[in-house]
Amino acid sequence: MSGRSRGRRSRGTGARSRPAHAKRPPARAARPPARPSSRSDDEHLHPRDRGPVRAYVRDLVDGRWHLLNLFMPVFAVALIAYVNRPSGIRTWSLYLSVPLLAVMAVEAVVLGIWVTRKARLAYPQEQVAGLRTGWYAFMRVHRPRRMRLPAPRVPA
Numbered sequence: 358m359s360g361r362s363r364g365r366r367s368r369g370t371g372a373r374s375r376p377a378h379a380k381r382p383p384a385r386a387a388r389p390p391a392r393p394s395s396r397s398d399d400e401h402l403h404p405r406d407r408g409p410v411r412a413y414v415r416d417l418v419d420g421r422w423h424l425l426n427l428f429m430p431v432f433a434v435a436l437i438a439y440v441n442r443p444s445g446i447r448t449w450s451l452y453l454s455v456p457l458l459a460v461m462a463v464e465a466v467v468l469g470i471w472v473t474r475k476a477r478l479a480y481p482q483e484q485v486a487g488l489r490t491g492w493y494a495f496m497r498v499h500r501p502r503r504m505r506l507p508a509p510r511v512p513a
Contacts (some may be wrong), residue, residue: 373462413476419509419510423497424461425495431454465491469491472491
């Protein structure tokens with residue numbers, strides 16, 4: 358290898374004197390216009406989220422604060438404490454998180470029964486499956502509000 362400079366690589370490109378993206382048409386021009394859709398449009402929802410009963414359950418769950426909103430952080434603390442070696446912090450975190458998880462399990466059952474009863478009263482013409490509706494409510498409420506899909510329609 359000699360000690361002299363080889364120069365800049367861009368000198369030999371010639372044809373690429375302007376940016377590569379300048380030759381392409383804008384992406385917005387090629388895209389068809391977006392169709393306006395409302396938030397309650399059932400055809401855009403996942404099949405598990407469709408229907409008036411599911412919308413009612415989502416509104417019931419999203420309209421209140423529940424202890425189950427803390428499920429993920431408390432479960433993470435319990436799991437991390439369980440796999441670590443014994444210490445005072447591990448002992449106290451297990452003493453606090455395991456009973457809290459038990460209380461959350463009771464709240465999940467009570468929430469499932471409550472939501473199913475309310476849905477059956479609100480929609481007597483619809484067939485509301487108890488276990489499926491309760492499980493749907495639990496799967497909705499244990500996630501942080503920002504992570505829920507479809508997005509909550511009611512304020513917290």
